[in-house]
Amino acid sequence: MIxxxxxAAIPAFVQLSLTDAQSRxxxxxxxxxxxxxxxxxxxxxxxIARTGAIPHLFGDYxxxxxxxxxxxxxxxxxxxxxxxxxxxxxxxxxxxxxxAAAADLLAAQREADAATLHARETATxxxxxxxxxxAVQVQRQNDLTGARRDRSAAELRYRTGEAPQIDVVRAxxxxxxxxxxxxxxxxxxxxxxxxxxxxxxxxxxxxxxxxGSVAPLALPLDExxxxxxxxxxxxxxxxxxxxxxxxxxxxxxxxxSALPTATLSGGYARGVDTELPVQGPAVTAHVDLPLASGxxxxxxxxLAQVEIARAQLVDERRTIALExxxxxxxxxxxxxxxxxxxxxxxxxxxxxxxxQTGYREGASSSLDVADARRTYEQAAIDALVAQYQQxxxxxILEVIVP
Numbered sequence: 001m002i003x004x005x006x007x008a009a010i011p012a013f014v015q016l017s018l019t020d021a022q023s024r025x026x027x028x029x030x031x032x033x034x035x036x037x038x039x040x041x042x043x044x045x046x047x048i049a050r051t052g053a054i055p056h057l058f059g060d061y062x063x064x065x066x067x068x069x070x071x072x073x074x075x076x077x078x079x080x081x082x083x084x085x086x087x088x089x090x091x092x093x094x095x096x097x098x099x100a101a102a103a104d105l106l107a108a109q110r111e112a113d114a115a116t117l118h119a120r121e122t123a124t125x126x127x128x129x130x131x132x133x134x135a136v137q138v139q140r141q142n143d144l145t146g147a148r149r150d151r152s153a154a155e156l157r158y159r160t161g162e163a164p165q166i167d168v169v170r171a172x173x174x175x176x177x178x179x180x181x182x183x184x185x186x187x188x189x190x191x192x193x194x195x196x197x198x199x200x201x202x203x204x205x206x207x208x209x210x211x212g213s214v215a216p217l218a219l220p221l222d223e224x225x226x227x228x229x230x231x232x233x234x235x236x237x238x239x240x241x242x243x244x245x246x247x248x249x250x251x252x253x254x255x256x257s258a259l260p261t262a263t264l265s266g267g268y269a270r271g272v273d274t275e276l277p278v279q280g281p282a283v284t285a286h287v288d289l290p291l292a293s294g295x296x297x298x299x300x301x302x303l304a305q306v307e308i309a310r311a312q313l314v315d316e317r318r319t320i321a322l323e324x325x326x327x328x329x330x331x332x333x334x335x336x337x338x339x340x341x342x343x344x345x346x347x348x349x350x351x352x353x354x355x356q357t358g359y360r361e362g363a364s365s366s367l368d369v370a371d372a373r374r375t376y377e378q379a380a381i382d383a384l385v386a387q388y389q390q391x392x393x394x395x396i397l398e399v400i401v402p
Contacts, residue, residue: 010391011131011210016202018127018395024200025123026116035112042105049101055086058265066274076272081282083267096252103246110242113235117399124395126196130207132388133189139384140178140185143377147171147178150369153360167366174370181377223328226401230324231317233402240313247309251302258295261288327397334390341383348372348379 012018026032059082066077151171157163190204197204231237263286270279355372358364 010387011135013127013131013207014209014211015206016127016200018124021127021196021200022120022123024202025126026119028199028201029115029119029122032112032115032119035108035115039105039108039112042101042108046098046101046105049098052097053086053091055084057084058082058267062271077274079269079271079273081267081269083265083282085263085265085284088262088264096249096256100246100249100253103242103249107239107242107246110235110239114239117235117402120399121396123196123199124399125392126192126199128388128392128395130189130192130196131210132385133185133192134210135384135388136381137182137185137189139377139380140182143373143380144175144178144182146373147174150356150373151175153356154366157360162362163366170366170370174373178377223325226328226397227321227324230320230401234320234400236316236320237313240309240316244306244309244313247302247305251299251306254295254298254302257298258293261290262286324397324401327393327400331390331393331397334386334393338383338386338390341379341386345376345379345383348376352376 013021016024059080061078061080063076063078151168151174154163154167154171158165158168193204193207197207265282265284265286267282268280269282270277272278352369352372352375355364355368359366359369
């Protein structure tokens with residue numbers, strides 16, 4: 001199903017736009033900071049891996065006693081050798097180790113992107129929740145004002161003898177209920193503002209004023225296209241693909257561990273041997289063949305890590321596909337709910353006005369007024385909640401489908 005939902009502009013915070021809130025929450029997210037630090041760590045590991053095949057310079061000095069040519073006295077034998085040595089195994093392993101480190105770095109960078117995406121999603125929820133609680137508080141205040149008007153009308157009719165005292169009592173009950181609802185709305189607003197302010201590292205007082213509007217959104221709600229785009233663009237999947245490449249490189253390194261360890265050293269030596277000065281090239285080759293290298297076990301372990309990463313990739317694809325499909329359906333449902341809630345609110349408002357007019361003219365009872373007011377108040381709250389829920393659903397969809 002292809003549909004397009006257009007979000008009407010709703011008030012935004014004067015001192016904090018949605019974009020600013022997302023940026024600030026990302027900057028203050030512990031998960032994002034941790035992921036960025038992990039990426040820096042992987043970058044350092046890559047730099048180390050790139051230096052693995054570089055030869056080592058060395059200098060050796062040897063001093064030992066030695067008999068003279070006629071064995072009548074002792075002399076010293078001493079040599080100074082300088083040169084370079086290199087491990088053949090390091091050269092062979094340099095390429096897969098560098099590939100693994102580079103892939104690990106890419107995976108860590110994409111993990112940081114994924115942490116940023118989730119922080120933006122969190123910021124979006126906090127932002128619209130705070131705006132919604134402000135709107136609900138205003139509506140609850142209006143409800144309280146209306147309940148007080150009804151109470152004044154009941155008092156006037158009672159004094160003129162047009163209504164019994166029970167009408168005043170009922171109106172007092174409605175006022176008390178409206179006060180309780182308003183108090184709860186104030187507490188909800190304070191909680192939501194504090195949550196957003198804490199995540200964005202700003203003062204809660206900065207979230208007091210609203211004005212302007214959140215930028216209108218118009219999104220095509222095609223589940224197939226949205227899912228395909230998310231599967232192609234989401235950083236979580238890119239991270240797992242890079243992880244698979246890294247673990248494959250680890251398999252190559254593990255297989256190479258079965259090779260004998262070979263080290264080659266070369267340089268120039270100069271010294272004294274049997275009281276005679278000597279000098280010239282010096283070469284040393286060393287081969288180490290362990291009887292039990294454990295290469296098979298290392299290879300099996302590395303292959304298991306590849307399979308784990310592949311299974312995680314399949315699961316993550318399924319999770320993202322379900323998440324995006326659900327988000328698209330939720331946005332469509334929120335749009336339909338908003339349309340129905342607006343109709344119900346308008347009808348309830350007309351019914352309340354008619355009942356209030358009838359009460360003033362003696363055609364309706366205070367019970368009718370109280371019932372009509374409760375119906376209207378609930379319909380008005382439902383319409384407000386639906387409006388902000390739709391805004392949140394579309395904004396979140398825009399985040400999770402890059």
